[in-house]
Amino acid sequence: MATEIKAPVFPESVADGTIATWHKQVGETVSRDEVICDIETDKVVLEVVAPADGSLVLIAKNEGDTVLSNEVIAQFEEGSAPAVSTQSSEVKESVEVASSKTEAGASAIVEREQVQHQAPSVRKVLTETGISAEEVQGTGRGGRITKEDVVNHQSKPTSAPVSPQVAPLSMAVGERIEKRVPMTRLRKRVAERLLSATQETAMLTTFNEVNMKPIMDMRQQYKDLFEKRHGARLGFMSFFVKAVTEALKRYPAVNASIDGDDIVYHGYYDIGVAVSSERGLVVPVLRDTDRLSYAEVEAGIRGYAEKARDGKLSIEEMSGGTFTITNGGTFGSLLSTPILNQPQTGILGMHKIQERPMAVNGEVVILPMMYLALSYDHRMIDGKEAVGFLVTVKELLEEPAKLILDL
Structure with missing residues (x-):
């Protein structure tokens, strides 16, 4: 039967x-x-x-x-x-x-x-x-x-040689070939959401830069011991996730969302991490990042990346989120303006680490610098709060001891 x-x-x-x-x-x-x-x-x-x-x-x-x-x-x-x-x-x-x-x-x-x-x-x-x-x-x-x-x-x-009778027309000498491929459902949905964000929000972007040397030195010193102890590689994303989480505690408006005429302040920290896959951009969410260790953050991101590659992410793993981090530096981007992931009111863009001459105590020093971009909904967040949030992220990254010691 x-x-x-x-x-x-x-x-x-x-x-x-x-x-x-x-x-x-x-x-x-x-x-x-x-x-x-x-x-x-x-x-x-x-x-x-x-x-x-x-x-x-x-x-x-x-x-x-x-x-x-x-x-x-x-x-x-x-x-x-x-x-x-x-x-x-x-x-x-x-x-x-x-x-x-x-x-x-x-x-x-x-x-x-x-x-x-x-x-x-x-x-x-x-x-x-x-x-x-x-x-x-x-x-x-x-x-x-x-x-x-x-x-x-x-x-x-x-x-x-292929006989003229069976040669495809698109291969004719001198002809410019085009290929028309229908959008996947995911790609169409991403396009709709991005267009909606640009049309329905008062989106503004503020920039800053961060000296990555302290984190790079710490990572170099402890990465082997970290991986041996926790079974996960120590990357940069865990530092950014923890720095963003602390900054969201100090600036709750950036962790809020707009629902019609209401402002919803979230008492938890669910950070979405944008991941590029063959099917398009997906944003799995790390839940309760204030309670996660650095190792748990790294393991979570790695697991999501593998699932995204294999197309195994569930709808629940991509639902919700109070703030998003996207890393264009993975592909070599030096500076960009990320688009909001509605209904969230803020998104942080990371970029390529590049050595640049910087003035430090009156001297020119070559430092590994990264531009940071915070796009935010100006309907909800004032410029003062947005700049304060981004400066807090910068300071916590440049002094990771404060972040680890909760100072």
Whole structure:
């Protein structure tokens, strides 16, 4: 007896999702808890797993289709793979036709099925370029073909010239190639939120700079002992998270948010750390940072970075947050103006550490300096508070002993 497989129950903040990838097709054997499908929402990618050992007997929602919370997306049967007669009509038809055709005709049908089982965007690229799915070496999960695989295959030199009849139009000599790719749901959501922040807030940015030498010296001295003791590398982010947390205690307006005509002052410190992933920018949240040790902060950030890379972040891990830190210095940015992560009223931008000549006690000294940028909502935070907050962060970073000793 077939069992219905349904989409997960989405949180209230997520209206629907899109079938991103089917990792298993009708008739394929699957093990219990093995991932059979990915559903992409505007926040995370959710995995749907097999309820038991068995196989799919019907796929109700194809890749690219929109699904609602708890909607049926497939049917599953426990035990060994079902007979051909229980497969979906599409696959059944392909098998029947293949059995009645010659070997060449059967190969063409197999090729058509291989194309159909790819993501919509991949099918589109294959069609446009005239490349057969059998020619492309897939590097995706389960050997599936990605758009990058098609592009890389297209750019490979061939041993024999391609005849004009089958040469893709986009490869004509002198033609300027364009590639149109639909936005992912996450990318569209990020775009909406950033545009909303610029249009609906009175955003202003103030700048300062911090001498990173004291932290770099401390890190150099204790990083090996720290890692041996706590099993986590001592980076710069833990110092920034703890400095921001202390500054938020002194300037509670920066830790507040605006809800309609109300100001909500938060009595806790949940710091979001912006992480760049292949799917786009995500902001997982470190909870109660005033109670976390430096080692716990470092371990938390590392864990989130790994989850973001693998697309494993949950909606709960990215929900909430009272303040955000973003580090453009990872990519070499020297100075930028970060955009608010609504409904938060402040975001701190870190940047590249660069040696510069600085005047210290009347002498020119080369120091590793970092520009800091604080973007804030001027409706909620006055310039005096914003500057005071940023100066506090600067002072705590330049004298990390005060931060550690709670001075």
